[in-house]
Amino acid sequence: MTQLFPEIRAVPPGPRSRDLAARLAAVESPSVDARREARAKEVGDDHVAIVYREGEGSNLVDVDGNRFVDLAAGFGALLLGHRPRGVADAIERQQRRLWLALGDLYGSDAKVALCERLCRLYPEPGARVMLGATGADAVTAALKTATLATGRGGVVAFEGAYHGLSHGPLAACGLRPSFRQPFADQLNPNVFFAPYPFDASSLEASMAAVDRALTRRNVGAVVVEPILGRGGCVVPPREFLPALAASCRRHGALLICDEIWTGLGRSGSWLASLDCGIVPDLICLGKGLGGGFAISACLGRSDVMQAWAAHGGATIHTATHFGAPPACAAALATLEALEAGQLAQRSLSVGERWSDRLREATRGLGVAAVRGRGLMVGVALQGGTRRALGAMRSLLRRGWIVLTGGEHGDVLTLTPPLNISEALLDAFAVALAEALQSP
Numbered sequence: 001m002t003q004l005f006p007e008i009r010a011v012p013p014g015p016r017s018r019d020l021a022a023r024l025a026a027v028e029s030p031s032v033d034a035r036r037e038a039r040a041k042e043v044g045d046d047h048v049a050i051v052y053r054e055g056e057g058s059n060l061v062d063v064d065g066n067r068f069v070d071l072a073a074g075f076g077a078l079l080l081g082h083r084p085r086g087v088a089d090a091i092e093r094q095q096r097r098l099w100l101a102l103g104d105l106y107g108s109d110a111k112v113a114l115c116e117r118l119c120r121l122y123p124e125p126g127a128r129v130m131l132g133a134t135g136a137d138a139v140t141a142a143l144k145t146a147t148l149a150t151g152r153g154g155v156v157a158f159e160g161a162y163h164g165l166s167h168g169p170l171a172a173c174g175l176r177p178s179f180r181q182p183f184a185d186q187l188n189p190n191v192f193f194a195p196y197p198f199d200a201s202s203l204e205a206s207m208a209a210v211d212r213a214l215t216r217r218n219v220g221a222v223v224v225e226p227i228l229g230r231g232g233c234v235v236p237p238r239e240f241l242p243a244l245a246a247s248c249r250r251h252g253a254l255l256i257c258d259e260i261w262t263g264l265g266r267s268g269s270w271l272a273s274l275d276c277g278i279v280p281d282l283i284c285l286g287k288g289l290g291g292g293f294a295i296s297a298c299l300g301r302s303d304v305m306q307a308w309a310a311h312g313g314a315t316i317h318t319a320t321h322f323g324a325p326p327a328c329a330a331a332l333a334t335l336e337a338l339e340a341g342q343l344a345q346r347s348l349s350v351g352e353r354w355s356d357r358l359r360e361a362t363r364g365l366g367v368a369a370v371r372g373r374g375l376m377v378g379v380a381l382q383g384g385t386r387r388a389l390g391a392m393r394s395l396l397r398r399g400w401i402v403l404t405g406g407e408h409g410d411v412l413t414l415t416p417p418l419n420i421s422e423a424l425l426d427a428f429a430v431a432l433a434e435a436l437q438s439p
C-alpha cells in the first residue's frame with residue numbers, strides 16, 4: 001500500500017489541470033462550472049479543479065505530476081485506498097470470465113457468492129438483498145420495499161441528511177431544501193422532516209417531531225443516517241437509534257438505516273446501527289462496498305422483503321447493470337480485505353487518536369469542533385463556508401485533498417482510506433494548522 005507524503009511540482013491547479021478542467025467545463029453539465037464560479041466568488045480565489053491521472057493506496061497524482069494524499073478517498077468510497085491489490089486481482093480474474101450476466105433473469109456465480117455474503121451481515125436469519133449500482137439505488141430499493149410492505153408511501157426523514165439525488169432519495173434529502181425545490185412537482189409529497197439530534201439536548205424535540213409525523217396514517221418508513229455524513233459528521237446521542245426503532249415499532253413503520261457512508265468500517269464498526277443495539281428493518285450499503293467499483297445493496301429482514309414476492313410474479317425493480325459480475329467480485333474481495341485487516345476496529349482506534357491530534361493541533365485556530373467517529377471526521381470551522389473553502393484550497397496547494405460538508409458548508413470532511421498510515425494522518429494535522437493560520 002503506497003503511503004507517500006505530498007510532493008508538489010506545479011502549484012495546483014497546474015497548467016495541464018487548468019487546460020483539461022476548461023475542456024471538461026465546455027462539455028459537462030454547466031452546473032459544475034457554475035459551482036466553481038460561485039465558490040471563486042465566495043472565497044475571492046480561483047477555484048479551478050485539479051484533474052487526476054492515477055491513484056495508488058493513499059496517494060493520487062494529478063496530470064501535472066503533483067502527488068497528493070487523498071483524504072476524500074472517492075467521497076469516502078475508497079475504504080482500502082486506490083486500486084487495492086486484492087480487489088484489483090479479483091476484478092481482473094472476473095473480467096477474464098464474464099462482464100455481464102442477465103440481471104434478474106440469469107445471474108452469475110459472482111452474484112450468488114456476494115448476495116450470500118451480504119445476507120450474513122444482517123444479524124437475523126432469512127435476510128434478503130437487492131443489489132444496485134449507486135447509493136441512491138439502494139435507498140430507492142429500501143423506500144420501495146417499505147411502501148410494498150406497509151402499503152404506505154409516506155416517509156419520515158431528517159434535516160441535514162443526504163440519501164442521494166435520484167427522485168426517491170431526493171424527496172428525503174434534508175441537507176438543503178434547494179436540492180429538492182426545482183423538482184418538487186416530481187417528488188413524493190408525503191415526506192416529513194424532523195430535526196436531526198445534534199446532541200442530547202435536542203433529542204426530545206427530534207423524537208417528538210418523529211412521533212408527530214408517524215401518527216399520520218400514510219407514513220410507512222423512517223429513513224435515517226446513523227451518523228450524518230455529508231451533513232458534517234454529526235454523531236447523534238446514543239439513545240437516538242433505539243428511540244427511533246421503538247417509535248417505528250409503536251406505529252408499525254419500518255426503520256431504514258442508510259449506512260452508505262457509515263457502513264463497512266468507515267465509522268468504526270461494521271454497521272453503526274447494529275453497534276447501537278438495534279436491528280433496522282432495512283439497511284442500505286453503497287460507497288465503499290465495491291472498493292471503488294459502483295455497487296450498492298439494500299439488505300432487509302425476511303418478512304419485510306417478502307413483500308416483493310407478494311406483488312404477483314413480475315420483477316418491478318431491476319436495471320441492466322445491477323449485480324454486474326466484476327462489481328460483485330470487487331465487493332466480495334473488498335469485504336474479505338476489510339475483515340482480514342480488521343479495518344473497522346482500526347478505523348475506530350486510529351480515528352479516535354487522530355481526532356485528538358487534530359483538536360490539539362488546531363487549538364486557538366478558530367475550530368468550533370472536531371467530531372465524527374472512526375475515520376469519518378468533521379472539522380467544523382468558525383467563519384462559515386468562505387473559511388472552509390479557503391482552507392480546502394490552501395490544503396490542496398499543500399498536497400492534501402479534503403472536502404467541505406455540513407448544512408452550511410463550514411465543515412472540512414475527512415474520509416481517508418481505513419488503512420492509511422498514522423504518519424500521514426499526523427502530518428495532515430500539522431498541515432491543517434498551517435493552512436488555518438495562513439490560508
Ligand code: PLP
Nearest residue numbers: 134135136162163164229260261
Ligand atoms: N446515502 C448517504 C448517506 C450518502 O452519503 C450518499 C452519498 O454521498 C448516498 C446515500 C448516495 O450515494 P450515491 O452518490 O452513490 O448515489
